[in-house]
Amino acid sequence: MQLLPLTEAIATHVHDGDSVALEGFTHLIPFAAGHEIVRLGRRNLHLIRMTPDLLYDQLIGMGCAARLTFSWGGNPGVGSLHRLRDAVERQWPRPLALSEFTHAELALAYQAGASGMSCGLMPRYGDTDLGRLPGTTLRTLRCPFTDRLLTAVPAINPDVTILHAQQIDAEGNVLIRGIVGAAKEAALAARRVLVTVEERVERLSADMNAVVLPSWLISAASIVPGGAYPSYAQGYYPRDNRFYLAWDEIARDRQAFTAWMERHVLGVPDHAALLRALGVAA
């Protein structure tokens, strides 16, 4: 594990054309890291994430992504991700190829990737159009024991997985606390792992059974307080539900979106400046 300033961490480990999973299921979404990808102008990324959320709306709207692998792409509790819709419905600012799964399938794909498996298995029931999507990568097998149909989901191994977490200790071990989603699986599946954390501590305030990523599995870490805002970091600050509601208006319009991104992301040097500009930094 290398402790790096965030710009350097992203510049070193995220390249044009990479497959990148910024994970965190509605919690610990690595906004600061994602914004750094926007500032560095990365292009042709294959973005992977179970729930694209606002951060992916921003990356897609800024033209960073060529492909999106996902299972649910909305503004949770609010409605659409308008930039995602604009990219899919009207190819703005560029076309976006989709690889879509169910939550269970995508979680299984990460888990298979984290386990050194080429695929994962789940039962297959019913009949939906999901299995008939153009270019679907799912395959159907028969269970050798019951002869029932099973779905095989190919493993996902991102070039780089980026997480936000609460703490890093003196040795570089990282604590993730609260809703963990498939963050650990996405990290263990990846070729490189980047982490931003709320703070550095001598020893993690964690029980032995806590969700901890050992230092030697992490490529680089950056200390970015508030790095998950407007999502949240359990024990540090809550989700800014007002921002999620407000985003609906901002993202609805191409110009309003671009102006917002230019002012709040491209126009500031780092995440702390964004938090100050939004009036949330204390």
Place this chain on the structure above:
Amino acid sequence: MQLLPLTEAIATHVHDGDSVALEGFTHLIPFAAGHEIVRLGRRNLHLIRMTPDLLYDQLIGMGCAARLTFSWGGNPGVGSLHRLRDAVERQWPRPLALSEFTHAELALAYQAGASGMSCGLMPRYGDTDLGRLPGTTLRTLRCPFTDRLLTAVPAINPDVTILHAQQIDAEGNVLIRGIVGAAKEAALAARRVLVTVEERVERLSADMNAVVLPSWLISAASIVPGGAYPSYAQGYYPRDNRFYLAWDEIARDRQAFTAWMERHVLGVPDHAALLRALGVAA
């Protein structure tokens, strides 16, 4: 979840001929519950456990088991399980059928069982005699993506899984802390779940990410302090390594074994009496 005296819990939920997994990987081994099975004279059990350990040596030596599913059957750090060996090598006190796996296979079988899957998949490499065991249940598949060989392991769903844990709260939720092995998977795979715990508390002393079995997944629980002795309960008492060393002598001889079991298990009413007789109860 029903809170029951241990004798009643076992009498109600463990029947002759059941498949029973007493789990806990070198930690939290449910000795008290296992001894109650001996006292109740259960027969023809299909015992399942990754690492049979002393408790299964006792159950096998007392003739409770007709079959053993396992992945490593020794006295860890000491040597053989002499009663297991006697049953396999010389059918004493009765023949014991074996279903043996590797650790990874058995963990996968529990995991598949816990996940409502008929089987689990792992890569298949090399060539050992394990895949050629008489009556092996493993099957070989080809990955539909890479064409590589995969091993399919059939799910294990015990009739009853029995665990020892640290705490139960007022609602009946159970905390498992420390080395957890495949205890959670074994419990979630089972049709019925029995738990013995060190103590009952108002609220678990546990973080939100702790390993907790919700009350509604548990059939019955009993409060049995020291219930994992001579194995251990993290935070309560350590492993009695001296007992594990001493067992080698006791179990080596059929008569010494039988005498020990008659005196310390059949000859006492409960686990507390055993602990007092052994001089470990304070």
Place this chain on the structure above:
Amino acid sequence: MSVPAYTPDEIMTVTAARQLVNGAVCFVGIGLPSAACNLARMMHAPDLVLIYESGTVGTRPKVLPLSIGDGELAETATCVVPLPEIFAHYLQRGRVDVGFLGAAQIDRYGNLNSTVIGDYAHPTVRLPGAGGAPEIATYAREVLVIMKQTPRSFAPRLDFRTSCGYLEGSGARAASGSPGAGPRAVITDFGVLRPHPGTEELELAALYPGISVDAARAATGWPLKLAARIEMLPAPAPAELAALRELEARTRAAHARPIRISLRN
């Protein structure tokens, strides 16, 4: 017809809440289902077990979450498990009694579309997608669908089938091996539709006060059949309305609180 003293959302929420038996394990989605489950927990079903797909098991939020993963859900949970476990150990293993679903479109057999309106490759409206819906639809012992009834959303033909209801009806779902029983009730802003015991086609089974059969039919994109007996549902009780409004007021206040983040470092 007098103006009812409640909104359509309120009677839908109350009606959904009344379907829930104390002790049931519910896999809860955001919005009306979350409000309904928590209302039921506060009224007649204190031991309802709420599971949110974010991995929170047995949560008891004091305010409703805006997202499925608000911190409130983790803080009040029995435990928080990784997402792969929620789907494998709870849903797929058959531990969930009641699952809730909404959608952009439903057909007469309770199949659901939450993927696209229009052609998949060139959609008119790109919807959020599957999420956990296909698995909820498959594995929950029974499913409650909650959605507003319009001729476009109650569609003669789905643009895309995201989640299975009764497939083509008449036992097709059971024949497919699906472990769950499927959508036992569709709660709308007109009343409740339930599957016919034989054909499994959704029929109008209950109406809210002041709603007519014709109105419900006019809001349905297929010729809506009537159940053998149509139940007249009661209005929300004052205690239910009070509890729901209090919950929503608490929620609005909580969601409006400004966030302050310390940049010490």
Place this chain on the structure above:
Amino acid sequence: MSVPAYTPDEIMTVTAARQLVNGAVCFVGIGLPSAACNLARMMHAPDLVLIYESGTVGTRPKVLPLSIGDGELAETATCVVPLPEIFAHYLQRGRVDVGFLGAAQIDRYGNLNSTVIGDYAHPTVRLPGAGGAPEIATYAREVLVIMKQTPRSFAPRLDFRTSCGYLEGSGARAASGSPGAGPRAVITDFGVLRPHPGTEELELAALYPGISVDAARAATGWPLKLAARIEMLPAPAPAELAALRELEARTRAAHARPIRISLRN
């Protein structure tokens, strides 16, 4: 020949410890491997990452565990993960640099038997079985085998193949697709055997002080070949011996402590 000032176990442990490069991730078994890894950690490799199959990652025990799951291992670990994860996320995913194995029998290609002596159905000796050995043998980037050399244990033919070494040699292992490189060294009480670069047959590659080639050959159940160059290994250094003996004394004292359990309730 003077009596060496160390036991066979001690020189085996020290020799194994010296194979370990600082920072390596080791999948550790109980007994000599555990002693060797912890000795290395105390001597030249403080950042050695020790994983025990009980699920403890990055443990730094002050005393040696008797079992693979003593509480000491959990208390000093970076984290404790469920057993399925240790095998899937760490070993199978290729995160382990060095795995340790022992066995009842080894053949000339480093294949191992820890299942039975005699016929499987009617064994002379029923051994503990596979445990994690087959997966360690397959997935660790390299394997160190530690076992005492006798003509019966270094067997011309295994009674049962539990874990793969080089299979039939000459590239058979690589052809089978095994991700790990296999047993790069077999550390015995005579010296070290290593695979021939071409045939992959184990050859005598190093000897302890005072041990002859003939003695090593006499302790091998097949005609033991010699490596192109046989290294003469140094005796354990006084500092190594002192550290190892102190570790073992601490361990004996810890394991002898009587247990007291409170029956309050």
